[in-house]
Amino acid sequence: MRKFVNNPNDFVPEMMAGVAAANPNLLEHQPEFQLIKRKDRPVAGKVSVVQGSGSGHEPAHAMAVGPGMLDGAVQGAVFAAPPVDACYECIKQLASDAGVLVLINNYQGDRMNWDMAVEMAQAEGVNVKSFIIDDDVAVKDSSYTIGRRGVAGNFFVIKACGAAADLGKSLDEVLEVAKKVNGQVRTMGVALSSCIPPVKGTPIFDIAVDEMEVGVGIHGEPGRRRDKTKPANEILDEMFEAVSGDGPFSKGDRVAVMVNGLGGTPISELYVLYNRAARRCEEAGYTIVRNYVGEYCTSLEMAGASLTLLKLDDELEKMLDAPAEVAARIF
Amino acid sequence: MRKFVNNPNDFVPEMMAGVAAANPNLLEHQPEFQLIKRKDRPVAGKVSVVQGSGSGHEPAHAMAVGPGMLDGAVQGAVFAAPPVDACYECIKQLASDAGVLVLINNYQGDRMNWDMAVEMAQAEGVNVKSFIIDDDVAVKDSSYTIGRRGVAGNFFVIKACGAAADLGKSLDEVLEVAKKVNGQVRTMGVALSSCIPPVKGTPIFDIAVDEMEVGVGIHGEPGRRRDKTKPANEILDEMFEAVSGDGPFSKGDRVAVMVNGLGGTPISELYVLYNRAARRCEEAGYTIVRNYVGEYCTSLEMAGASLTLLKLDDELEKMLDAPAEVAARIF
Amino acid sequence: MSDITIGNVERAIKTTADTVLANQQYFSDLDGIAGDGDFGASLASGFRLIDADLPEIDKSSIGNMLLKISMIITKNVGGCSGPIWGTGFMRAAMLTKEKQEIGLADLEQMVGAAIEGIKARGGADLGDKTLLDSLIPIHEKLKEHAEKGSSPAVALRDAAEVAERKMEEAKALQPRRGRQSFVGERATGTPDPGMVAIACILQDWCEQFGVERTPQAKELTQRSV
């Protein structure tokens, strides 16, 4: 196995312990629940924003805990939603008087576990609401999902809600921000290789070196079709048309653009794609106000990339501009 | 080829164009020289810090141009040092009255091209000096190198010199900072897979799925030995002992620690390694003041990682603390 | 003789744990054909603890025992399987809180309650190619036998029969819920891992309780992909 792994069953706990060890002042790791939380949260008067899903999508979700972002996150085993109890603890431990917003990517497992946890916490009087993110335009229903999947657009929902919560907005107001971002963000991805969950030890699907999965999901779920690979610009063009054609985008719009690596694709290739994306936006009459090129929502070491467009307005621009910091940083 | 590439010969220019397109206010791209420079540099009174090497190591080098970091960088073809002319242009265009410091990673090709360019620029009266970075403890001489190679420790030299230059230090003073960092930083890497230069189209070396190259170079050069893979902690232990045993480290030291991904290893695995590194530092009596987990100096999509230790003092801590921003960012 | 003791239930749970643990890799591999390959590991993460705790846990009633089982699953199993199996055991427990012994009619009602809970939890129904496509016809068969007053052994044999047959039939279906929906060509023709697990468990119960039955499907005889 081409991986840095000890006992594969310890992979997730050890990774999360590493994240906490790298941020000793900021973060706390509770191995019983695979929970990473800010040490200084919850605080009175501020809505807590939390998330959690299967592991393997790092830096989503636990590595997105930090100032201006998530207050806490739980992760399940690789590609398996966290158990109800972990979700419940996450909500309970982060509950402030202002409430808790749970951001859920639209997967069956995540929804079920979080739904049960939210019910349990509500039954105990916690002011908690949840919101489903579903930005993936590739397929309507998919493996793991009824309706669209939640993928890299997730970052923008977190970033905006984190900023809104920092501004002291109420739970309902932060929820409105989540709805707004989700309504204006669209993503599609392409995979060039599979990935290897540590416990499985082998690739989760077969794909030839000259093939790509267009519209792949972040667990390797099939997308629109399997096809022969094409030049980078043609792949980007297909993603651009899918994303741009689906969303509420029109000439004159101000947008944020994300080229997200799926884990195994070097950043050089992501910039080759971004180069084309910038050109396509220009031709479409979209002004790129912010861009994001790197890894935000991955599938372990999968080679591949996704394109995300977010339509902006003054409010959202301010939210994206707001200060933020996460466990996975550069300096 | 599992890559987002158009014509492979256009890979480097397109990637660099993408970097500039993503930072339109900050950066300028000159395709004739594959030069990325800050639009607002040079400025009077501030030493310019530049670098350049073969492509394939992104975010080094061109993506490390930005406030508090490099003022400009040139890149050659993948794994080929930039031609003399490009190096010369980089020096000339960034030359301020305070001078230019060229940071060269110790590879034969880089040294030769930069040496010629420095001579040419000096002949024209430019105040330019160069410094050789050689932090890799794996092997004494290696492919591409007489003496040790320059690898991920490069980041710390750039960061400290960028901060020193921002403080208005003289060329000789910034050079002293480079020397100090280089004297106190040590790195060693391990590869679990090869990588595929776009023009070549096939892996540059063969390695079985259950093998690793201990002490690999960032062009896939052989290191200390080829071995069977081991659990992550044992691999980290070997890197730690090599690095810690070589450098000027002793109990009670304050250090910076970097776990650098070589391009194809997901960040989750890097945190598994960091988890162990933090433990080993604690046992050795080193206090980790700053840590860096991510990709800083890569070999395209190579699976692998390196460990870097830097011994700190008040001056260096201040330099690492100084504000900085690069093309490849998260928010 | 038509009664099922708390000891029988314990033995069935123990057997289930054995089946899940012995087939962890197989179940994950099945899940890997058209999905993310975590089904075996997910179930095992719960049943490993159940296997370890079973001798100790509250056996004051069948319901209390099943409630504990449900809680172990809910606490430790994520993905879809945690809520689905946890809910199933929970609903079955609710009907047997006071019981030390149950009959076929009780069992039929427990399975029915579990099915209702699973439907509510995951929103799936008959024909979506999930383990409900096994549980629902099994439930009907149990009802039939309960009305006829059959022995548990006969009911078990027929339930295993139904599980195997439905597993086979569902291969042709396109999954519509859970992890394998919209896999299109990739999933059509492949069995649903949850349905295979149900069939394996029932077959192993047959063996454990001395009910003679020879499985035909290679999913049951071979137990590797």
Place this chain on the structure above:
Amino acid sequence: MSDITIGNVERAIKTTADTVLANQQYFSDLDGIAGDGDFGASLASGFRLIDADLPEIDKSSIGNMLLKISMIITKNVGGCSGPIWGTGFMRAAMLTKEKQEIGLADLEQMVGAAIEGIKARGGADLGDKTLLDSLIPIHEKLKEHAEKGSSPAVALRDAAEVAERKMEEAKALQPRRGRQSFVGERATGTPDPGMVAIACILQDWCEQFGVERTPQAKELTQRSV
């Protein structure tokens, strides 16, 4: 007849470009055995332009032509090859700035000057398994022939002979300079790409200038790894 015209030099350069471009993949593959596989592409990036510009460039003297060649290489070829080959051509140019025609004695001095330049540039010497291990003995052979007053054709044949033999002999060496040093086991037994390139070029010059010579090494006859 013992003189080499500027036309001969131009033809030799054109042939060199043809050789480099035809063997780009081969040279990169050779470089890939123990290194980074860019040698062919690097050289080709320069010689592609040389090939295109050759009809137009300054041919007022052999030296001026070679200077232009050197500049194209320096400007466009990175890695080790740019400085090495650029320096070599530059030094040879310096000795022939005024010349329209040269003799073997001039050629010998040009190669000698190139060698000195390459040594100073890259710090390598005989025995480091670089193209110097070809150039140095070639230079000796040329000197011998210049002293004897041999024809350029005989000198060329012997130079090609030496290049092929040295390439073979150097396989056993461990590289000590440039990209392939410290490759240990991996590089021992494999030829140095720079030395193979020199041997290929000289063999192709033989063919171009009607010098009969049959190469033996599969590196020259096969030209693929």
